[in-house]
Amino acid sequence: MTDIPFQSLPEAPRAPATVKSYLDEGHTLASWLFTTDHKRIAILYAIGITIFFFIGGFAAMLIRIQLLTPNGTIVSPELYNRIFTIHGIVMVWFFLVPSIPTTMGNFFLPLMIGARDVAFPRLNIISFWIFFLGALFTVVCIVSGGVDTGWTFYTPYSTLYSNGHVIAAAIGIFIVGFSSIATGVNFLTTVHTMRTEGMTWFRLPLFVWAMYATSFVMVLATPVLAASLLMIVAERALGMPLFNPHNGGDPILFQHLFWFYSHPAVYIMILPAMGVVSEVIPCFARRVIFGYRFMVYAMMMIALIGFSVWGHHMFVSGQSPFANIYFSFLSFMVAVPSAIKVFNWSASLFRGSITLEAPMFYALGFVGLFTIGGLTGLMLASVPVDIDLTDTYFVVAHFHYIMVGGSVSAFFAGLHYWWPKITGKLYNERAARLAALLMFIGFNLTFFPQFILGWAGMPRRYATYPPEFQLWHVASSLGAAVLALAYIMPLFYLGWSLYRGGKASANPWHATGLEWQTASPPPKDNFAVPPRVTHGPYFYHADNDPSQPTKNAS
Amino acid sequence: MSAHRPDRRWLRGPVLVWLALLLLLALTTWIGYMPLDHLNAAINFPLAGIMVALVAYYLMRLKNEVGVVWLAALAGVIFLFTLFFLTFGDYFDR
Amino acid sequence: MSQVTITSPRDWQEHDLSLAARLGMWIFLATEILFFGGIFCAYAVLRYLNPVGFGIGGHETEILYGALNTFVLATSAVTMTMAAKAADGADYRLIRIGLIATFALGVLFLALKGMEYHDDIVHHLVPGHHFALADPSAEMFWGFYWVLTGLHAIHMSVGLVIIGRAYWLTRQNLKLDELRRNLDVSSLYWHLVDCIWFVIFPVIYLAGRSG
Numbered sequence: 001m002t003d004i005p006f007q008s009l010p011e012a013p014r015a016p017a018t019v020k021s022y023l024d025e026g027h028t029l030a031s032w033l034f035t036t037d038h039k040r041i042a043i044l045y046a047i048g049i050t051i052f053f054f055i056g057g058f059a060a061m062l063i064r065i066q067l068l069t070p071n072g073t074i075v076s077p078e079l080y081n082r083i084f085t086i087h088g089i090v091m092v093w094f095f096l097v098p099s100i101p102t103t104m105g106n107f108f109l110p111l112m113i114g115a116r117d118v119a120f121p122r123l124n125i126i127s128f129w130i131f132f133l134g135a136l137f138t139v140v141c142i143v144s145g146g147v148d149t150g151w152t153f154y155t156p157y158s159t160l161y162s163n164g165h166v167i168a169a170a171i172g173i174f175i176v177g178f179s180s181i182a183t184g185v186n187f188l189t190t191v192h193t194m195r196t197e198g199m200t201w202f203r204l205p206l207f208v209w210a211m212y213a214t215s216f217v218m219v220l221a222t223p224v225l226a227a228s229l230l231m232i233v234a235e236r237a238l239g240m241p242l243f244n245p246h247n248g249g250d251p252i253l254f255q256h257l258f259w260f261y262s263h264p265a266v267y268i269m270i271l272p273a274m275g276v277v278s279e280v281i282p283c284f285a286r287r288v289i290f291g292y293r294f295m296v297y298a299m300m301m302i303a304l305i306g307f308s309v310w311g312h313h314m315f316v317s318g319q320s321p322f323a324n325i326y327f328s329f330l331s332f333m334v335a336v337p338s339a340i341k342v343f344n345w346s347a348s349l350f351r352g353s354i355t356l357e358a359p360m361f362y363a364l365g366f367v368g369l370f371t372i373g374g375l376t377g378l379m380l381a382s383v384p385v386d387i388d389l390t391d392t393y394f395v396v397a398h399f400h401y402i403m404v405g406g407s408v409s410a411f412f413a414g415l416h417y418w419w420p421k422i423t424g425k426l427y428n429e430r431a432a433r434l435a436a437l438l439m440f441i442g443f444n445l446t447f448f449p450q451f452i453l454g455w456a457g458m459p460r461r462y463a464t465y466p467p468e469f470q471l472w473h474v475a476s477s478l479g480a481a482v483l484a485l486a487y488i489m490p491l492f493y494l495g496w497s498l499y500r501g502g503k504a505s506a507n508p509w510h511a512t513g514l515e516w517q518t519a520s521p522p523p524k525d526n527f528a529v530p531p532r533v534t535h536g537p538y539f540y541h542a543d544n545d546p547s548q549p550t551k552n553a554s
Numbered sequence: 555m556s557a558h559r560p561d562r563r564w565l566r567g568p569v570l571v572w573l574a575l576l577l578l579l580a581l582t583t584w585i586g587y588m589p590l591d592h593l594n595a596a597i598n599f600p601l602a603g604i605m606v607a608l609v610a611y612y613l614m615r616l617k618n619e620v621g622v623v624w625l626a627a628l629a630g631v632i633f634l635f636t637l638f639f640l641t642f643g644d645y646f647d648r
Numbered sequence: 649m650s651q652v653t654i655t656s657p658r659d660w661q662e663h664d665l666s667l668a669a670r671l672g673m674w675i676f677l678a679t680e681i682l683f684f685g686g687i688f689c690a691y692a693v694l695r696y697l698n699p700v701g702f703g704i705g706g707h708e709t710e711i712l713y714g715a716l717n718t719f720v721l722a723t724s725a726v727t728m729t730m731a732a733k734a735a736d737g738a739d740y741r742l743i744r745i746g747l748i749a750t751f752a753l754g755v756l757f758l759a760l761k762g763m764e765y766h767d768d769i770v771h772h773l774v775p776g777h778h779f780a781l782a783d784p785s786a787e788m789f790w791g792f793y794w795v796l797t798g799l800h801a802i803h804m805s806v807g808l809v810i811i812g813r814a815y816w817l818t819r820q821n822l823k824l825d826e827l828r829r830n831l832d833v834s835s836l837y838w839h840l841v842d843c844i845w846f847v848i849f850p851v852i853y854l855a856g857r858s859g
Contacts (some may be wrong), residue, residue: 116660119668181679189672192622194663220633223679227686231795239776240791241784242690248698248785256641256693257686307636320647326640510638530660568726569735576721579849583715585660586854594858598850605722605846613729614839620667623674630678634685638692645693 019528021424021521036121037524040108041128043422048132049095051105055139055486056090058082061484064446064477070467076381080463081148082164088151089142093173094135096407097265100272101218102131102183104414107422109187109524111515112208114196114531119189127182130175138172141165150263150461153228155243155254157297159235167237170229177222184218187211202296203535204451205513206289209296210275213303217264217271225261229255242348252317259310267306269403270370271299273410274341277363281345281346283511284360285352288538291344297343305334310340315386324383331381335374342371357509358432362413365440369405373398376451391461394454400447412439412490418495420504424521427501431493439486445479512539571612578605666829673833677840684799684844691851694785700828701785706855708773708781708792714763714853717757718845724753725842731814732835735828740818743831747815750838753807761801768793789855796848803841810834 002293022039025031032040062083066073073082106124110117141147145165149158158166191212195204231254234240241247244255282289291294311319311327345367354360375400380386389395420426448474454460458469465473507516514537518527582601586594610616616627655756697700770782774794775787814834817827 109642115663118619119663120672181676185672185675185679188626188675189668192671193668197661216629219675219679220629220682222682223683224637224686227683227690231687231690231800233796234791238794240795241775241788242791246784247695247788248701249788250697253641253690253693256644257690260637260641260686288622307633308640311640322647323640323644326643367789409848494813525660560734560737560742561848562739564733565730568729571729572722572726575718575725579715579718579722582709582850582854586850586857589858594854595850598854599847602846602850606843609725609839609843609846614836617671623667623671626663626671626674626678630681630685634682634689636683637682637689638690640695642696645696 019519019523021519022524023424023521025524028488030489032448034123034125036119037310038106038110038121039422039522041124042103042105043127044532045098045102045106046130048128049099052090052094052139053427056095057484057487059087059090060480062253063087064480066463067465067473068477070465070470075463078148079146079462080143081150081461082146084461085150086139086142087149089147089169089173090135090139092265092269093176093405094131094138094153096403097111097180097218098131098183099269099411101187101211101268102128102458104207104270104276105183105187105214108418108515109190109211110194110210111518111526112205112513113191113194113199114514114527114533115190115194116525116527117195118186119471120186123182123186127179127186127203128552130182131179131309132180134172134175136398138169141168141172145169146539152258153232153254155232155235155251156245158360159232160245161517164463165313167233170233171384174229174233177226180218180222184215184222185377187215188219195363196531196533201430202293203533203536206278206292206295206299207275210271210278213299214268214271217268217303221264223260224257225265227282228257228261231257238353244430250315252319255314255317256310256319259313260307263310263313264303265307266300266402269407271302273370276410276417277345277366278418279511279513280363281348282360282538282540283417283509284357285354286350286540287348287350288540289344290347290350291340292536292538294340295344298340302334305337307475309334312381312386314530315383316390328381329384332378335378335381338370338374342367342374355413356433357416357429358427358436359417361433361436361440362409362416363438366406366413369401369409369443373401373406376401391455391459392454393450393458393460396460397447397450400450405443405447411440412436412458415490415494417509418515419497420508421499421515421520421522423498424504424519425497425501426504426508427497428493431489433532435486435489435493438482438489442479442484442486444483446476446483447479449473449475449479505509513537567612571608574608575605653786662846665722666832668778669833670835670836673836677836680803680840680844684796684847687792687796688798688847688851691796694788694792698785698788701783704761704783705786705789705793706782706852706857708786708790708852710764710767711825711853711857713760713767714849717760720753720757720760721842721845724750724757725839727753728811728835728838732831735824735831739826744815747811747818751808751811751815753760754804754811758804758808761797768839793852796852800841800844801854802850803844807838807841810837
């Protein structure tokens with residue numbers, strides 16, 4: 001096993017002067033809209049989720065303006081209900097669930113396993129159109145009809161009492177679910193059947209494992225959401241009494257079915273983020289990831305145990321105390337693999353040569369913010385504590401620390417890390433670091449006061465509140481303004497880089513992954529020659545001698 | 555295609571499965587009419603399960619399939635059981 | 649050190665297309681198991697909570713139609729297997745006979761279902777204002793009847809389209825490998841729809857039978 005870098009082998013094919021990139025394979029609109037190239041599909045998805053991110057963000061802005069004053073600044077309680085509903089539906093289903101898997105997963109999964117594309121390229125483009133048109137349909141229906149049930153659609157309000165386009169919204173989300181399932185089927189099959197020669201399971205990058213675990217969850221959880229939404233439509237549209245207590249139905253049954261999907265859904269939203277962070281930290285600390293195998297086992301355990309904890313959303317719903325006990329216990333269990341991952345990311349930094357480029361800034365932010373989110377999750381998993389904190393802003397702060405502090409930070413980490421590879425351009429590092437700093441400050445200013453608010457008793461989904469809470473709400477809204485600025489900045493400096501950015505080499509970060517061993521941007525078939533793998537993925541230094549960085553990684 | 559008649563002896567297997575399915579259908583219907591209270595469901599659903607298993611093993615060819623396909627086939631069933639199991643844990647205790 | 653060692657230029661090798669097709673379809677079937685399974689779980693819970701009403705409701709289902717349809721689908725499962733296995737030996741005649749028989753049985757199923765639906769509507773067994781039975785949870789049972797059998801019928805119709813396409817492919821001069829992949833995958837889908845019916849049968853038609 002000799003230390004021969006890629007470029008200096010005498011037999012290696014001489015690289016052509018310029019490699020035709022996937023961006024140059026056709027310039028028509030049709031060549032983009034009907035492409036089967038996973039890289040182009042990733043970009044289509046990126047445009048889609050960005051649009052929905054700003055729609056959901058606009059709703060968040062209205063929420064934060066509303067909550068500046070105790071008696072409500074701009075909207076009635078009824079309209080407020082519709083605003084937080086659309087915020088939740090759009091952010092969860094049309095931004096977070098697709099975000100990393102459909103953009104970075106689609107782009108890099110084949111590259112990282114040495115394949116030319118995914119297993120079912122036509123299914124891939126179909127899944128994009130299902131997502132985009134379904135999500136657009138849902139947003140139009142919600143905005144025109146006003147759904148006020150919350151993204152959780154609890155019965156019997158959603159089935160019997162709510163006025164508004166509940167049926168249309170449920171159908172729209174049902175349709176978008178097929179996109180999730182299609183992506184999951186594609187990724188699972190791709191990893192099982194298309195790994196290149198020498199790419200054994202335990203040589204896979206952690207990002208690929210994360211995509212695998214996420215796909216596993218997407219495929220098994222989403223159908224139950226489909227079933228629960230279908231039953232809401234059946235009850236509402238067709239008068240089939242399925243959750244109606246008058247007929248002997250049980251509204252809590254809906255919650256069981258809904259949360260059977262929606263809890264694993266949060267793992268769909270965090271596992272990809274963990275995968276991204278596991279790629280970025282080794283690169284910018286110049287260290288092999290600590291405990292690779294445990295990182296893999298931890299992700300698989302999260303995916304598996306994550307299916308058994310949904311009842312922790314229902315501690316005060318009226319479910320039995322016995323159920324409360326076992327769901328609480330299992331929720332404590334599922335925290336363990338996440339903790340293992342946090343320890344391993346931290347241990348990977350030890351004796352590293354750390355540099356704080358924007359991707360690393362976001363990744364380190366992820367580790368800290370995810371830890372806070374996770375610890376507060378443990379607090380909520382404890383039944384006596386949850387009885388007081390349920391439906392307060394404590395819960396809101398907890399999940400935003402994970403979703404926004406965690407997943408969105410990781411999304412930006414990956415976006416910046418892989419931007420040179422995807423576009424072939426270098427972004428302005430100073431502007432990126434400023435945006436990262438603003439995001440960190442803005443995020444904490446927005447959401448930390450919400451822990452305090454929740455602890456003090458401020459209920460969630462309320463349009464007005466007692467005056468003693470105002471200080472914290474104003475702080476939170478101020479933070480939201482800073483956060484909004486931090487989210488808008490990348491549109492500018494990343495957009496600018498497309499026209500005036502420096503040209504990126506194949507491996508500007510001197511990283512070791514397979515995706516960095518091909519041109520930036522890659523050619524249509526990803527590699528000029530099919531790669532053959534001989535090592536594990538994080539070869540930043542020799543096994544026994546961290547002080548000697550390996551040739552290509554210096 | 556060969557000039558001789560194609561070898562169709564393999565048809566015996568599927569026909570046997572067909573007979574088994576019909577037998578199970580008759581059995582489960584017959585039992586369904588017996589006044590056995592809770593036992594009716596306790597018998598009829600496993601019988602349906604056997605029908606499904608026969609189709610999956612012989613007709614859907616799981617018998618000759620590789621491990622990863624078995625994993626996919628079983629994953630749906632296992633997590634469905636999780637849904638049933640933990641949901642009923644709530645209802646049994648109410 | 650990069651992860652890659654290149655020793656000589658080589659061609660891209662095709663991965664196992666048959667395994668990919670079968671695996672992809674089985675994963676999709678797992679999603680269908682959970683989709684119908686979610687509805688079955690709701691049924692199971694509500695039947696557990698309302699045994700009497702479900703029995704009253706179940707008593708009104710037409711077992712003759714149900715049993716006959718189960719017979720039809722059990723037979724179609726075998727004719728579909730026939731078509732798929734015949735492809736192994738390139739027995740095109742048997743493939744086509746199998747597909748035609750399966751398609752015909754599927755159409756027969758839907759016709760019988762349609763007749764049954766007509767009877768149910770005439771007897772006011774549709775939840776709503778004019779529902780025939782007094783017991784409120786019997787109305788819930790019938791909600792499940794329409795949702796489960798309706799969804800199944802939709803899946804069956806999609807299955808007929810898939811079989812029709814498979815038949816069309818046998819006339820298209822495809823490479824045998826490609827045809828076999830399509831038949832494998834079509835057959836898996838069809839069998840799943842049959843299996844879902846085998847579970848629907850006791851759920852809908854054997855409830856309250858002994859009351």
